Amino acid sequence: MNAQDLKNSILQLAIQGKLVEQREEEGTAKELLEKIKSEKKQLIKSGQIKKSKTLPKISEDELPFDIPESWEWVRLSDIIDVRDGTHDTPKYVASGVPLLTSKNLKKGELDFDNVKLISLEDSKKINMRSGVDDGDLLFAMIGSIGNPVLVKKTRDFSIKNMALFKPIKHNMFDMEYLLNYLMLEQESMKRKSAGGVQSFVSLTFLRKYLAPLPPFEEQKRIVEKIEELMPFIDKYDAAYSEVQELNKSFPEDMQKSILQYAVKGKLVEQREEKGTAEQLFNQIQEEKRQLVKQGKIKKTKKLPEITDDEIPFEIPASWKWVRLGDLLTKLTDGAHHTPKYTITGIPFISVKDISGGEIDFTNTKFISQEEHDSLYKRCNPEQDDILLTKVGTTGIPVIVNTNNQFSLFVSVALLKFNTDLLFNKYLKYAIQSPLVQTQARENTRGVGNKNWVMRDIANTILPLPPLREQQRISGELDRLLLQSIKLKK
The missing domain is CATH 3.90.220.20 (DNA methylase specificity domains)
Structure with a gap:
């Protein structure tokens, strides 16, 4: 924000x-x-x-x-x-x-x-x-x-x-x-x-x-x-601008190293906290079963077990290797057809509108309220969800930080999950890590407009820490970026 x-x-x-x-x-x-x-x-x-x-x-x-x-x-x-x-x-x-x-x-x-x-x-x-x-x-x-x-x-x-x-x-x-x-x-x-x-x-x-x-x-x-x-917003603006500038100037390989360090469980200390990632994962699965039973979400195909050959490095004992699709209550993408655009109306978001790392409504196209309502039945982005680029420039995650209505094109995937069980900022950082970016690159197919298909997105593996540790990791990543700005001055 x-x-x-x-x-x-x-x-x-x-x-x-x-x-x-x-x-x-x-x-x-x-x-x-x-x-x-x-x-x-x-x-x-x-x-x-x-x-x-x-x-x-x-x-x-x-x-x-x-x-x-x-x-x-x-x-x-x-x-x-x-x-x-x-x-x-x-x-x-x-x-x-x-x-x-x-x-x-x-x-x-x-x-x-x-x-x-x-x-x-x-x-x-x-x-x-x-x-x-x-x-x-x-x-x-x-x-x-x-x-x-x-x-x-x-x-x-x-x-x-x-x-x-x-x-x-x-x-x-x-x-x-x-x-x-x-x-x-x-x-x-x-x-x-x-x-x-x-x-x-x-x-x-x-x-x-x-x-x-x-x-x-x-x-x-x-x-x-x-x-x-207003003075507090001005201070926030100054800090935000510094982070934005850092993101532009901070060496890319350093960012990758820090993110990889984070998903290996080496960025913050492990603490004997209530619950493990295994228990958290079971909670997520039980909630999904209840939502299916209540008719609130559709039952999805069981994803394959993670084999030893797929695991690239060791993680802490309290963590768990998981597939991205198993963490989500919904994984879908936007409209598979080009809608009829209108002069004004509901913003229609594609890859170009989020490739900068946040939703940019400046140059969006618009669709009618009626068409938006129809598309929204299948693909319903809401605040705190994550959008993920899947066509062209793939693998860019963006947290939805607005309550404004908008619809998505097929080039953007929608990741929905229970934010009480999974911290969205950790998930965003995990997707940005070399671990997931490598999988995105290897599984992006095609010659012209390359596509990271939904099945491969769902099969993406990543480490799941306990919830409290997800929050501590995200906070430490934020802190490191801000500290780096101070060191440069």
């Missing part, structure tokens, strides 16, 4: 009402909504804002997740004044007022570098409808959708082709709460955007967009908690 994933997880908890506690004395969002509606009527009556079209009622089918009882689901236009900048292109001048567009929203700030200028007269015309004040929020509607910026004005400017979110009243709605919500939702908005060469979201789209509304005081406490946690 990188820093952005961690930040998104915190924001997700925040908008679900799980980051701070609810307090009865702070009232309800329903009461707050009535106050906002009343204030909005007064502003319309005084001509300060325009009356907007009636929005459709929110249906149960639209709700993406549960929120606390004191909260309300609303559309953005219910709680703020949603406008946009000019759509026209005024005449540019050598000296005048900056005209900001979507490209000037960068990393939460306004970027005035290389901005074009318009006359004061044109700026006044634009600002009659789309004037930006301190505390307003800007949001790119065209091209790179999102990049929300909470405005702290240092100079006058006008806006073009971007959304302008204005609070109905500052002491009723916290715009920083909205900023955090939009930072989380911008990826979803991009996927739902229209357009061909250049994607865009309309003003109607934004006005209708759903948002979870907490009571006002709770909004402020959520923002404070997020601000409190």
